[in-house]
Amino acid sequence: MSRLYYDLCARDYVLGLGYETKIMGVVNASPDSFSGDGKRGLNACLAHSRKLIREGADILDIGGESSRPGALNVPCDVEIKRIIPVISVLARQHKVPISVDTSKLEVARRALDNGASIVNNVRAIQASTGFLKMVRDYKAAIVIMHMRGTPATMQSKTRYKDVVGEIIEELQITVEKCLEIGIKKDRIIVDPGIGFAKTVDQNLMLINQLSRINILRCPVMLGTSRKSFIGQILNNKAGERLMGTAATVSLGAVRGAHIVRVHDVKAIKETLKVTDAILNAHA
Secondary structure (H helix, E strand, O other): OOOOOEEEEEOOEEEEEOOOOEEEEEEEOOOOOOOOOOOOOHHHHHHHHHHHHHHOOOEEEEEOOOOOOOOOOOOHHHHHHHHHHHHHHHHHHOOOOEEEEOOOHHHHHHHHHOOOOEEEEOOHHHOOHHHHHHHHHHOOEEEEEOOOOOOOOHHHOOOOOOHHHHHHHHHHHHHHHHHHHOOOHHHEEEEOOOOOOOOHHHHHHHHHOHHHHHHHOOOEEEOOOOOHHHHHHHOOOHHHOHHHHHHHHHHHHHOOOOEEEEOOHHHHHHHHHHHHHHHOOOO
C-alpha cells in the first residue's frame, strides 16, 4: 500500500488519515456548477448537506463560485451571500468539519468566523502571504491545489515536460511558503488539481502516478468527481459519470489518496469501503 498515515488538524477537529479514505462531499451553492448540481438558496443547500452527512460524508465542502473551465469571477459579496448562511447553520448543528471552497481572502475569513475549519483554495499555489497568514491565525487546515492560470485561462496552460514532476515542484514551493509563514505541517493537504490546466492524458497519468506525491509528506486529496476527462473516455454527460468516478476514486485510494472530493457520497462510500478493506487486508 502506497498510502501514508497522518493526523490532520483543522481547528477543533483531528482526522486520522490513511486507514480509510475520507470523503469530502461537494455542496455547490453556485448555479454555474459544471456538474449540474448547483443549489439555490439556504434551504436547498442545507437539505443537500444533510443528505451527504447521512450518506457518510466525513467533510463538507461548501462553494459559491464555479471553477469549471472558462468560469468567470463571482463578486465577493455574492459569494458571501451564497455560502456563509449555509456554513453558519451547519457548523452549529452538525459535528462535521466544514471546508470553504474559495480563493478570496474575505470569503475565507467570513467562513472561518462562522465555523469552517478547512480552506480549499483552487488557486492556492498563487495565494498571497496575507491569505496564508489568515489560515495560520485561525489554526485552520488548507488544501493546496495545483492550477496554472485561472479557471478562465487554465486550459491554455497545459504544456509540461514532466507533468507529475512539475506539479510536485510547484506544490512543494507553496508547502514551503506555508511552513515559513507558520502553518503547521499537520494542517496542510495537497491536491494535484485534476482537470485544472491538464489534458485528458495528463489527468490519467496523474492518477496513475499519484503515489509520487507522497514525497511531499502531506495528505493527498483527489478531486475527479464527474469531471470532463471521464466524459471524454465514456462519451457521456456529467450526471452519467458515477461509474467512471468510482473507478478513479478506487485507483486513487490504491495510489495513496487520503481524501476524495465527490458529489455522489453514498455510492463512493460503498466503493471505498471495499477498496479500503482490500488495502488493509494482511496475510
